[in-house]
Amino acid sequence: MLMRSLHLHSTDHTIIALELTSLFFLFVSLSNHGNLVKAHIFDYAGCSQEKYQPNSPFEGNLNSLLASVVSSSSQAAYNSFVIGNGTSAPAEDTVYGLYQCRGDLKIIDCSRCIQSAVNQIGLVCPYSFGASLQLEGCFLRYEHNDFLGKLDTGLRYKKCSKSVNNDVEFFRRRDDVLADLQTGIGFKVSSSGLVEGYAQCLGDLNPADCSSCLANVVGMLKNLCGSAAAADVFLGQCYARYWASGYYDFPSDSSSEDQVGKTVAIIVGILAGLAVLVVLLSVCRKSMG
DSSP states (O other): OHHHHTTSOHHHHHHHHHHHHHHHHHHHHHHTSOSSOOTTOEEEEEEOSOBOOTTOHHHHHHHHHHHHHHHHHTTOSEEEEEESOOTTSOGGGOEEEEEEEOTTSOHHHHHHHHHHHHHHHHHHSTTBSSEEEEESSEEEEEESSOOTTOOOOOEEEEEEOOBOOSOHHHHHHHHHHHHHHTTOSSEEEEEETTEEEEEEEOTTSOHHHHHHHHHHHHHHHHHHHTTBSEEEEEESSEEEEEEETTOSSOOOOOSOOOHHHHHHHHHHHHHHHHHHHHHHHHHHHHHHO
């Protein structure tokens, strides 16, 4: 579509350039917003292999769901939705979804984070029947099938810092924090000495399933990241993070690279390049005739 647009009249060139430039600056503005919500930073994302057709009833329902997500996030830090499940609607057109912000975010930051996630999920997972996107401050997921309220403790993402060696006090403090986080329901913050941490379950889990998820995530933090000074582990419906003082923005030695973030950066770069190219072609056409 973009390549065909290069053959349009100069007025169309200008319109396309403005649209591409606007999209580019949207991403730049999202990337530079605030310290709490770094919209350009991904924790993880996942896309279904099954794709839906453009302009299908499912796409219409998905767009309605995403609009509802954006609207709701200005009022609440969590909500879930089911769109297109009427008695006369085909089951394959139904879309289930939810969003959730980190428990310590203000509503305005939650809303901005969710808006960023909604803007990006279509780029990361184009035409996917199911997708999930975890940013630093918020999470967004939709599916073709009903996943709401169903316990999922599968590993989605981990990040581990460099190891701490022979520091008995650190490990004692870390274990105290993790034990405390495991008792939480919803969003839980804990600290012991110079070690801090927080954990959170998705809002669709009941208390018993939340406790089960947190027990799993705490166990994985210890098993997967060992003696790391800081670590994140995300499961399907909960996550936990801890860090020693000074290690919050820690370098990862995990094999899980942020490929999704790189992909979106490449897309933004391409959009900016295309915007410049279209403007230059428009100017050249005007100067030549």
